[in-house]
Amino acid sequence: MTLAAFATVALIHLLAAISPGPSFVVSVRTAIAEGFPTATALALGFGIGAAVWAAAALAGLALLFELVPALYLSLKLVGAAFLLYIAVSMWRHAPKPLPAADARPPRGTLAAMRLGILTFITNPKAAIFFGAIFVGLVPAGTSLPWLAALVAIVFFNETLWYIVVARVFSLPRARAAYGRAKSWIDRSLGTLLAAFGLKVALT
Template identity: 45%
Template sequence: MTLAALLTLMGLQVLIAMSPGPAGVLTIKTAAADGARAGILLSLGLAIAIVIWAVSALAGLSLLFEIAPFLQTALRIVGAAFLIWIGFTLWRHAKEPMPDVSAAAVKRPLALIRLGLWTNIANPKALAYFAAVFTGIMPADASLGWAALIILVIFAIEFTWYCTLALVFSRPAPRRAYARAKSWLDRLFGGIVMALGARIALP
């Protein structure tokens, strides 16, 4: 494993993290509605989930999916259903008032981490991405140290990006804008997440 290969992987991961998806939508919505701490807790769950997929790719889980493709199909459908449910929940509660920021982050930190975790676990296409990237970049004889460094880098990139979103959209101006248009924005966010969930369901 060379430094150039690591930098290539880092560049790819930054682009993937920044690409639009349910994780980014939920981070923006959570930060604007519940504040920075809630957004950061959600970000932690999102980053942990990506690490789980990366470790699974290194461990060869993608080979299991090739041998038994119905497992991947089942996971994809379950994940899509979860995202559609999240989107529907956002839509259904669109007219509810803005929550108390301190209560949102203090009373349910584990719930926020779990939401982030399951949101990114719901997309098994991440496994295919990591399997392809690792096959193309990592040599077969890569050491355990290199593998650990790659996992750490992936976590750092994901966590940093979503925390950045959380910090930006939890500032007073974005929160005020969100509060003024909450019902419409929550319907928009809900519709986007449901559409992305439906897209994941497709092979």
């Protein structure tokens, strides 16, 4: 594998990570409502989830999904149900006031990482995405160090981007604006997340 091919994979994935999706919605909501440390742990969870799917795609899981469509469909439905669950939770808790800035966050580090991993891992489209990239850009017989580097850059891109999102949306001004319109914002983000869930299930 050439350095140019590696850089191309890294750039394509970074652009994909930046594009808004379910992870972005969950990250924004967590950063504003629970603060930077919790949202950073969430970002690490996203990075781990992305790395798992990248490794699975390199191992041939994307091809397995093509050979066994029922497996892919089952994972899609599970992923959609998980996103809808989060959306419903947002709607249910929308009227609750925002906790004080110095209050203990409702989610600990491990719980936030777990949410990040589950949010990412329940979207099997990630395996298809990585599989499509790797098929065209990763030559057969690529050495293990290069494969490990690919998984590492996927983890780095995903985690770094969502740490940036966490920093921006955890600033006091963002938190204050969110506090003034929490019910409306939570329901809007919940609706958007539900739409992503339905998209996962139907496409």
